[in-house]
Amino acid sequence: MRLQQKPKRKAVQIMSDNIKTEQPLIQVKNLKQYFDVNMGWFKNKPLKAVDDVSFNINKGETLGLVGESGCGKTTVGRTILHLYKPTSGEVIYNGNPIKTKADIKKFREKATMVFQDPYSSLNPRMTVSDIIGEPLDVHKLYENKKEREEKILELMDHVGLNSEHAARYAHEFSGGQRQRIGIARSLAVNPDFIVCDEPVSALDVSIQAQVINMFDELQDKLGLTYLFIAHDLLVVRHISDRIAVMYIGKMVELADAETIYTRPLHPYSQSLLSAVPVPDPKIARANKRIVLKGDIPSPLNAPSGCPFRTRCQYAKPICAEQVPEFQEVEKGHFVACHRVKEIN
DSSP states (O other), X not given: OOOOOOOOOOOOOOSOTTOOOOOOSEEEEEEEEEEEEEEETTEEEEEXXXXXXXXXXXXTOEEEEEOSTTSSHHHHHHHHTTSSOXXXXXXXXXXXXXXXXHHHHHXXXXXXXXXXOTTTSSOTTSBHHHHXXXXXXXXXXXXXXXXXXXXXXXXXXXXXXXXXXXXXBGGGSOXXXXXXXXXXXXXXXXXXXXXXXXXXXXXXXXXXXXXXHHHHHHHHHHXXXXXXXXXXXXXXXXXXXXEEEEETTEEEEEEEHHHHHHOOOSHHHHHHHHTSOOSOHHHHHHSOOOOOOSOOXXXXXXXXXXXXXXXXXXXXXXXXXXXXXXXXXXXXXXXXXXXXXXXX
């Protein structure tokens, strides 16, 4: 099955003081998520999984979040939903800051998550009906058992599951079907916002296309907003309106999807995109692969200044002395690099 052509949405500008836009659905301001690591002899050291990340997501759009394994993508998604309590920073939903337990409970009625592994995210002791119906029970979204059953069957229909599947258990389904169950569960509270944490990485390529097409159809049908976390840059390009690139807990570039793919400005984004396979052999031979030197530093011992400087071919002394500001270098295009204007 092939990916369907996604229609272009209206471009949205963010984070610029000079541009007035409608209020974003999700605002993330200076988000930090540190985990204390025991270093022995009663000493703890903070592991900076997410370090001062800010971005907005507008209603009805998809923001893709990419980067190497361990860069903090999943932690960003989980911290936004307060599955992890933020170390500092602010998450604002529809103009309302999420601070108290009451705020979190109200927020989770409109924000859910699709997890990466469909094999471990479903309770093996529960039927499909119970799995999908659990959010309805928690938030008391029905008046009687008949209404509950009708809602469950409606959700199953949304994701392409038959009504006879309701009484089965998770182990009786394929990977793609299990992920559909997880998506149906996330839709149960009628959300506005869904964090999709690598929802197709554990699936076969043919099944990936079906699930991605389903995400597109659900977004058009229900007006959903996505934070789409993934490794596959081609998938992210297809589904996203804008793309953010992360490296060791920091956001290094953010722009609309087409700009990121045709004209990336940060050296790390350029190296990532040079690794994307091209189906045309002539173009592939003409493209020069940017091979990064060294290994990814640990977020436990991140480099001073710019976190990418130890692997960057353009690094200068200033890169070790100062953390680059995440600033708008072109309209709607944000980059964190001291030398962005010199090297592009």
